[in-house]
Amino acid sequence: MASHRDLPAGLVNELFRNTGSSSFTEFVTSYAPDVLPRRDEVLATPIGDQVPHATTILAATFAGGVVMAGDRRATSGNIISQRDVEKVFRADDYSCMGIAGTASTGIEMARLYRVELEHYEKLEGRTMSVAGKANRLATMVRGNLGMAMQGLVVVPLFAAYDPDRDEGRIFSYDVAGGPYERERFDAIGSGSIFARGSLKKLYRDGASADDMVMTLIQALYDAADDDSATGGPDVTRKIWPIVSVIDADGFRRLSEEEVSGYVEQMLEARLISPDGPIAPLR
DSSP states (O other): OOGGGGGGGHHHHHHHOOOOSOOHHHOOOOOOOGSOOSSSOSSOOGGGGGGGGEOOOOEEEETTTTEEEEEEOOOEEEEEEEOOOEEEEEETTTEOOOOOOHHHHHHHHHHHHHHHHHHHHHHHSSOHHHHHHHHHHHHHHHHHHHHTTTTOOOEEEEEEEEETEEEEEEEEOOOHHHHHSSSSSEEEEHHHHHHHHHHHOOOTOOOOOHHHHHHHHHHHHHHHHHTTTTOOOBTTTTBBOOOEETTTEEEOOOOHHHHEEEEEEEEHHHHHHOOOOOOOOO
């Protein structure tokens, strides 16, 4: 059977304009599947511990938006393989995703997901709904299930501003896809149990974006304090967590100067109270 490359140019152009789907991944699969990462390969030996893994990502809503933050450490077994890895990525003007698990596969998924949303917007002339974005990411996670069974697991955390509700929304996933919408806050990765415990005590409904950024910085520090795979702020190398804010004005990644200001404020307080702020009982 002839491939699309063997067809006349005019017919190819027509096929490009009328793909029958708004999915970029499905379009490339039908036209040039060799350029996509293989998800059906079976590895002779599981190599999960031999490749760098991203660790802790957390997100929390505030009044009119959502904040996502991630540490910078990547580990290979008990070895720190990278100290400044990127784990939080802009998906479009009003959403972002963070990755935990196999770093290389997660970064690849984040890049492809961004193109997926751009492709949909160009074909349909409008942005996808928040639920649609969450479901489209679930499809991509599900497509990695074969590799996940070999140890190359990627689990994302998705956050977006919903203009219809004027609020931030958070979705988490399992290795089979999901998605599961989370109220108020959530965390993924090896340090998530400690970060989530910290957020339970520090989260406040109706908090400002500024207060919520500080809350996530505190929770990341608590996670790094108890989880060896989660990296705390590296003061000597000036490596800070990645923090992104999404609200009605769109996606904004905080600069290193802004994040360092929050970190310095947090560390000064920790010199007095090493375990961090104490939540009121009433």
